[in-house]
Amino acid sequence: MSETCCVVRVASPLRSYTHGKAQVTANGATLHDILADLDRQFPGMRFRMIDEQNRIREHIRLAINTAMTGNLQHKVNSGDVIHLLCALSGG
Amino acid sequence: MSLSRDELARYSRHLSLSDFGLDGQQKLKAAKVLVIGAGGLGSPALLYLAAAGIGTIGIVDFDKVDLSNLQRQVLFASDDVGKPKASTAAKRLQALNPFISIRSHEVELNADNVMTLLNDYDVVLDGCDRFATRYLVNDACVLLRKPLVSAAIHRFEGQAFTCVPGRSPCYRCLFPEQPSGELIPNCATAGVLGVLPGVMGTLQATEAIKLITGMGSLLLGRLLAYDALDMNFTEFEFARRRDCAVCGDHPVITAPQASVESCAATDDAGIAATALHALLQSSLVNDLQLIDVRDPHEYLLDHLPRSINMPLSTLEEQLQQVNRNQRIVFVCRSGMRSNQACQIAMRLGLNNAVNLNGGLQHWNDSVPANQRCML
Numbered sequence: 041m042s043e044t045c046c047v048v049r050v051a052s053p054l055r056s057y058t059h060g061k062a063q064v065t066a067n068g069a070t071l072h073d074i075l076a077d078l079d080r081q082f083p084g085m086r087f088r089m090i091d092e093q094n095r096i097r098e099h100i101r102l103a104i105n106t107a108m109t110g111n112l113q114h115k116v117n118s119g120d121v122i123h124l125l126c127a128l129s130g131g
Numbered sequence: 132m133s134l135s136r137d138e139l140a141r142y143s144r145h146l147s148l149s150d151f152g153l154d155g156q157q158k159l160k161a162a163k164v165l166v167i168g169a170g171g172l173g174s175p176a177l178l179y180l181a182a183a184g185i186g187t188i189g190i191v192d193f194d195k196v197d198l199s200n201l202q203r204q205v206l207f208a209s210d211d212v213g214k215p216k217a218s219t220a221a222k223r224l225q226a227l228n229p230f231i232s233i234r235s236h237e238v239e240l241n242a243d244n245v246m247t248l249l250n251d252y253d254v255v256l257d258g259c260d261r262f263a264t265r266y267l268v269n270d271a272c273v274l275l276r277k278p279l280v281s282a283a284i285h286r287f288e289g290q291a292f293t294c295v296p297g298r299s300p301c302y303r304c305l306f307p308e309q310p311s312g313e314l315i316p317n318c319a320t321a322g323v324l325g326v327l328p329g330v331m332g333t334l335q336a337t338e339a340i341k342l343i344t345g346m347g348s349l350l351l352g353r354l355l356a357y358d359a360l361d362m363n364f365t366e367f368e369f370a371r372r373r374d375c376a377v378c379g380d381h382p383v384i385t386a387p388q389a390s391v392e393s394c395a396a397t398d399d400a401g402i403a404a405t406a407l408h409a410l411l412q413s414s415l416v417n418d419l420q421l422i423d424v425r426d427p428h429e430y431l432l433d434h435l436p437r438s439i440n441m442p443l444s445t446l447e448e449q450l451q452q453v454n455r456n457q458r459i460v461f462v463c464r465s466g467m468r469s470n471q472a473c474q475i476a477m478r479l480g481l482n483n484a485v486n487l488n489g490g491l492q493h494w495n496d497s498v499p500a501n502q503r504c505m506l
Contacts, residue, residue, distance in 0.1 A: 049365075051288065052285045052286045052287065052288040052321070053285055053321070056444070062358070062360065062361065097310070098306060098307040098308035098309075099306045099308060099309055099310040100306075101305065101306070101367070101369070103367050106365065106366060106367050106368065107367075107368065108367055108368065108369050123356075123365070123367070125290075125354070125356065125367065127262070127283070127305075127306040127309065127310065128283035128284060128285040128288065128289070128290055129260060129261055129262045129265060129283055129285075129309075130171070130260055130283055130284040130285045130321075130323055130328075131168045131170045131171055131172045131173070131257075131258045131259050131260035131282075131283065131284065131328070
């Protein structure tokens, strides 16, 4: 399976894992792989987004480019931008 | 609804807009808009809605103006510190536009009052600062079929979308449930760029005006995300969920639900300010560790005399060093971070930790000023 390097845009509440970085890169052929690679780079980050039943947490949305997806097996292509979105509460 | 000569002059730049005109201005005058929260988002939204000539504006806020609000809550002046936000905002808006009606609602929205309050208005703008209220307002809007313009902020990032029940997905379609207590990003901890809510609140006012006048296209099923640092807007499409708890095919929420936000849970696991005050004056004081989990700059400004500072961000590491035989009381500004601290302590096996209910805000309201420093 070919691996792709993607740009990942990180929601503000998740940046404590990426040392404050808004944008990182990750490798993988699917969204699942991308999240696994993120977790290797930034331990604990995946669990903030995916629960024990391998479901995307209810306050998190994942998007490939501008299309949201709930399918972790969704394939990613070179040049795709993965967005990790998080519900915000501040007003 | 007719406009007086003074109103025609005041709104002349609207009237000159070919797609807006007299008809649009009359629609604004006839409209009733409710703004939840006179804070960072509510401030610019309210100012622009009032200036635009929305005929009736409601303001829901039970809080008082704090000095730390002034960095972004542009409705208020330095002299307003300590005054109720809703009525102070009402005065400011009435001075801006005497041709409109302003209603201030100094109440905390809850499952019992939300339907009655919202029912009087045509459009709702959500600018609150807690998840429980966001879900409460969303659910009530769906149940009442009221259009909702929602925005939220965190640090340098903002989100906005509009929901017209029956036509577009709702907040629960986007984020079905709020994060659990420990995962809730906290504005006071995280900070927020002062001008950020200015952008997002202004977007909300724009959406409300478009909704009322029927101009343009709305943020229906579109989440607009703004990154102030990169200075970019990204739009994400989202659809109605057939299994949405409130607007889905088989809704399970058929009436507003009581809050489940961590603040509510705090009361069970916490200690009241008056009880802590009594404890600190008793012989049990030496069995207590007061741990202030706010950031160092907040701690330096004001703290309980016997407290030590362990910011929430490094708490887990620092808790390894505490005396496990002493009872721990976590303290923060409002009780939210200290509640999260309790959850961290429990995870580490420290079962003798509680938090100060309502934080220092409640402490300052409950303990007489001349006794606060006797500790």
